[in-house]
Amino acid sequence: MTGKNWTWQKLIDERMTLTAFCHNHLCNHSQKLDLAKLRDRFGPDAQAMEWDVRPKLRCARCGGDKVGLSYTPDTSPTGDINTYAKRKGS
Structure with missing residues (x-):
């Protein structure tokens, strides 16, 4: 799968994490987004x-x-090769 096809469900299915970062130099907050x-x-x-x-x-x-x-x-590790490892050929 290429990045150009990301949907909310595909991110969940591919076990991706989406993190937002504030670029305000006085804040610099980051937060993992709840994909569900x-x-x-x-x-x-x-x-x-x-x-x-x-x-x-x-x-x-x-x-x-x-x-x-x-x-x-x-x-x-999940006991199965994850999709990232599959794409990398592991």
Whole structure:
């Protein structure tokens, strides 16, 4: 799967983590986003790419709108090779 196809459900299915970072130099707050809540709010097939998500976000601490996002695969062992490892050929 390529990043251009991320939806809320695909992020959940692929065990991805989405973290928002406030770029206000006095705040620097970060928070892991609840993908299930976002899926329920926007729909499972709604686009979840950075340019779709970022305009909807505000920092929970300072209310600022200068927010960045980090998409990270869950690489914790599960007894099965996770999808990230499969893509890497492990």
